[in-house]
Amino acid sequence: MSIKIDIPSYMKSSTDNRGVVELNGSTVGECLNHLVKQFPRMKKQLFSKDGNLFENIIISINGESAYPEQLAKPVKDGDEIKIVLVVGGG
Amino acid sequence: MLTTNERERYDRQIIIQGFDQEGQEKLKRAKVVIAGGGGLGSPSSIYLAAAGVGKIRIVDHGSVELSNLNRQVLYWDEDIGKKKVASAIDKLKRLNPEIEIEAIDETITEANVSRLVAGFDLVVDAMDNLPTRYLLNKAAVDRNIPFFHGAVYGFEGRAMTIIPGKTACLECVYHGATIPQGKFPVIGVAPAIIGCIQATEVIKYIVGIGELLTDRLLIYDGLNLKFTELKVKKDPNCKHCGHLRREDRK
Numbered sequence: 001m002s003i004k005i006d007i008p009s010y011m012k013s014s015t016d017n018r019g020v021v022e023l024n025g026s027t028v029g030e031c032l033n034h035l036v037k038q039f040p041r042m043k044k045q046l047f048s049k050d051g052n053l054f055e056n057i058i059i060s061i062n063g064e065s066a067y068p069e070q071l072a073k074p075v076k077d078g079d080e081i082k083i084v085l086v087v088g089g090g
Numbered sequence: 091m092l093t094t095n096e097r098e099r100y101d102r103q104i105i106i107q108g109f110d111q112e113g114q115e116k117l118k119r120a121k122v123v124i125a126g127g128g129g130l131g132s133p134s135s136i137y138l139a140a141a142g143v144g145k146i147r148i149v150d151h152g153s154v155e156l157s158n159l160n161r162q163v164l165y166w167d168e169d170i171g172k173k174k175v176a177s178a179i180d181k182l183k184r185l186n187p188e189i190e191i192e193a194i195d196e197t198i199t200e201a202n203v204s205r206l207v208a209g210f211d212l213v214v215d216a217m218d219n220l221p222t223r224y225l226l227n228k229a230a231v232d233r234n235i236p237f238f239h240g241a242v243y244g245f246e247g248r249a250m251t252i253i254p255g256k257t258a259c260l261e262c263v264y265h266g267a268t269i270p271q272g273k274f275p276v277i278g279v280a281p282a283i284i285g286c287i288q289a290t291e292v293i294k295y296i297v298g299i300g301e302l303l304t305d306r307l308l309i310y311d312g313l314n315l316k317f318t319e320l321k322v323k324k325d326p327n328c329k330h331c332g333h334l335r336r337e338d339r340k
Contacts, residue, residue: 009313010244019314055267064321067265084309084320086267087243088220089274090130090281 003031003075006082014041028059029071031081046083056086092118096188100142106299113297114142118189120296121145123207125198125226126216127174128152129161129281130240130288134214136164137289139182143296145190146182149206150174151197161278198222203229212295214288215239215260220268224330227252227260231331238291240284244275245312247284250303250322251291255334257304262325280312 005021012019016039023038025031032053036043048054059066059073060082066073075081092114097104100114120143124131127150135148152158152174154165162174169177175193182191196202198217203225207213213230215238217223223239230237230252237252239260252259287308294300307320326332 009246009311055265056269058263058320060320063319065263065323082318082320084307085243085246086220086264086269087241087246087248087274088218088223088269089242089276090126090128090216090218090240 002077004080005031005035006080008083008085010085011042011045011083014045015039026074026076027071028061028066028073028075028081031075032071058084058086060084091115093188096142099186099188103141108299109297113299116296116298117142117293118144120212121147121210122212122214122292123147123149123210124214124216125149125206125222126218127162127164127178127193128158128216128218129242129276129278130285131178131214131216132162132164133282133285134216134240134289134292135178135182136185137286138214138292139186139189139191141289141293142186142189143292145192145210147192147194147206147210148175148178148182149194149196149198150178151195161276161281163278163282198225200225204233207233207235210235212292213237214292215241216285216288218274219271220264223260224266228330230254231259231334236295238288238295240281240288242276242280242284245277245280247280247287247308247310247312249284249287249291249308249310250306251295253302253304254331256324258322258324259328259331261330262328263307263320263322265325266329277312280310283310283312 007015023034059070104114122143124135127148154169164178164181175195179193231254234254239250241248309318
């Protein structure tokens with residue numbers, strides 16, 4: 001099982017400047033947990049203290065929104081997860 | 091009917107296939123609210139004025155500050171300290187004296203948002219914060235006014251077009267998500283690109299040409315120069331537009 005995770009530009013400093021990380025997992029939550037194990041600084045970027053995904057993060061699986069229950073969404077070999085930040089500036 | 095002067099002013103766009111004089115006349119009859127006269131409102135208002143949108147209302151309560159000038163291209167060094175709406179009207183009328191431009195010096199709130207968009211055909215989201223975007227989204231949905239979302243951060247941007255009752259709205263996508271308020275980083279070219287995309291969508295919608303940016307959030311990543319999309323669906327339980335779907339089913 002190989003899942004690609006697309007890292008936003010503003011989080012790449014937490015992934016040794018890697019824009020794409022390949023890892024394993026059967027759900028979005030598992031993949032993100034593996035990402036955090038590999039790059040511990042990603043934990044503060046993605047999760048609140050109570051372990052929930054920050055509300056300003058939208059997960060995309062193969063270009064489609066994974067909302068709701070984003071962490072529970074299943075993924076399969078070859079899928080691409082994208083971390084999309086909600087932005088509000090103008 | 092277009093005047094001789096208007097036919098000459100808009101000649102290069104009138105000759106676009108599918109645009110024609112009829113499209114230009116639609117633009118002339120259109121009334122667009124631009125909510126926010128900052129980094130996004132500057133390019134969108136400039137290009138909508140240049141394109142010949144007949145009536146533009148800009149709403150902003152700020153005054154021009156030196157730190158605005160890296161991105162808010164409606165304002166120049168000589169405008170520092172002036173009200174943004176006064177400076178915006180001055181610039182846009184000098185660009186195109188043949189259209190009507192109205193500036194409202196108010197902060198958009200829950201109390202006035204409905205009044206500010208009433209009577210207009212389209213609303214451009216050129217705000218600098220999410221809470222006011224949600225107010226505008228709801229007001230646009232409630233009044234059945236197409237809403238053109240844009241937002242930026244650093245070198246990044248987002249854009250989406252919302253047709254109330256038919257396509258996903260901002261609340262369907264963000265579900266009321268909040269982000270910390272305050273000073274955000276931004277390079278001027280990011281709102282320039284997103285503001286121009288919003289203006290492109292407005293023109294397309296009015297003229298009735300092309301395919302709109304609906305049910306997909308455009309994600310612009312300037313640092314990697316990539317455009318990607320997030321496909322989204324209208325949420326039947328959406329707090330803003332869910333009731334429209336139910337009505338549609340009747």
